[in-house]
Amino acid sequence: MNWSKALIPTLKEVPREAVNKSHILLLRGGFIRALTSGVYSYLPLGWRVLKKIMNIVREEMDRIGAQEVLLPALTPSSIWEETGRWDEFGGEMFRLKDRKGRDYALAPTHEEIMTELARKHIKSYRDLPQIWYQIQIKYRDEIRPRGAVLRARTFIMKDSYSFDIDEDGLEKSYALHYDAYTRIFERAWLKTTVVSASSGLMGGSESHEFMVLSDAGEDVIVKCPKCGYSANLEVANLIPSPVDFPSGELKKVHTPVGGSVREISEFLSVPEHLLMKSLLYMDENGSPFFVVIRGDYDVNEELLFKKFGNVRQAEPDEIKNLTGASAGYISPIGLDIPVYADRSLEKGKGLVSGANEDFYHYTGIDIERDLKIKEFVDIRTPHEGDLCPECRSKVEIKNAIELGHIFKLGTKYSKAMGATFTDANGKSKPIVMGSYGIGIERIMATAIELYNDENGIIWPDPIAPFDVLVIPLDIRDSKALEISRKMVNILEETHDVLFDDRDVGPGFKFKDADLIGIPVRVVVGPRGLKEGKVEVSRRDGSEKIMIEPDRVQEVVEKLWKNGKELRKKSGE
């Protein structure tokens, strides 16, 4: 490929809208361009990277016996209504109507479409197991797209679906995917942490996410350095960090400051973990109840809803009517309202909370002595310092990018849609399913987040847009040009080669080369030519050698192989 004729619109300056490393470098390197919020075009370099990634994915999926199909992105509402997800998806689903006024959705995922295929064609236990996959664009109207390609509204996903006769079969298909995913990410030089996760809208029993640690990630994961326990923070059942509770008398004190935890803690010189946050909620019937939690924790609404159903926080006037005080100065003490306590307050003593009178608090609260707790529950957002549920040592909490997610669906979709088969005894049974996704662009973006320096991207060899970049520093030097062309021809037999035949200065070419991050670079310049040599180097800086042009194939091959020895980055 000749650079002079290529669409590689590199940018010298950082585009205004970009924040993440990957976003900046994808734009600056001419890999992608935004069309509108959360929707991107892939330019030649970006598309080359994505194709390399998809090829790795294909090879590994084919290796476990999966078969590739391509399903429609345009789907009728009726199929989503069969499982109830036409309503469940809500605003996240892009919807449209045809000219007859019928409803359609641009598929955000394909469980229903795959299950439809299965119910048509799988009739007997003899047809099972099956694994079908596709690589195609998904459409999700995300609440907030972010980080360019990290959370986009249109994005390429590899999704596969397994069909088995029973749980044992599902277990095997799940394990096959687990292994395939591990290999896929390793081949892209990304070291993943596998965590247990919540299955959310997909439903099903068990699920795992393949994560790469990165500050650019919007997921938070928990890792235990001691026993290896790991989970998405959403589902991690961590033990609250232990604290000392002093004992004391119940006393009412004047607190003429704002009612926030920080203000009260500062005013009374009491650590935040000795404050008891008292939150007043209204249940579905409009009856009030208190939730109390240690001051250094926040209530996790997802867990709250799971436990108490469709509840809401009390309005300011409701709080006033029920407690006689404003939010910030309330507590269940002395009130006849049911109280649930987060487990962080178990055996709590010497606590501070509102006295149900503005600008007054109680100190010395003893959970067992002064409160009637209906039940201890786990509804807090875990934080640093919490203990591992397996071995009770302190866990690490880190941001991560989710690259893959595998789900055991069970029979949720097959039952809802009537995808059944006849077993060996002639009985009709629902197919047992799994579903498995990989974000193709996320692999690209994550690789950049991990592999870059101040000058640009340093692509992992297997997913680089080109393997080798040949740069004649001055194309008006006809001898240099001729030598370069010859090398390009030879190298192209075994590698993807980009040839910088542009008539621009050497500095310009070097800067661009660093930016787009091609792993191996061959420079033909006067300095080397004096000795009859050219320079071959790796973008990662590990090697730089001068060689005769006719050895180029052999030397490039060697540097290319050396790349494979590089460590796989995990983002730590």
Add this chain to the structure above:
RNA sequence: CGGGGCGUAGCGCAGUCUGGUUAGCGCGCCUGGUUCGGGACCAGGAGGUCGGUGGUUCGAAUCCACUCGCCCCGACCA
């Protein structure tokens, strides 16, 4: 949906508070010449509905109202 920021040439920005010649600067682009191992130099040139609509005014990029778009944070803290 709530909060914040930003829309001026292809890109990055100044000008807006305090209205007033022809709306600037750097990079990029075009022509000619010089230059070639880390984003060169000289000379000349093209390129703008100042996001949009309406209003105030003798006069609006600038003030007011509405609106569209993009980015960031949040959608917990009694």
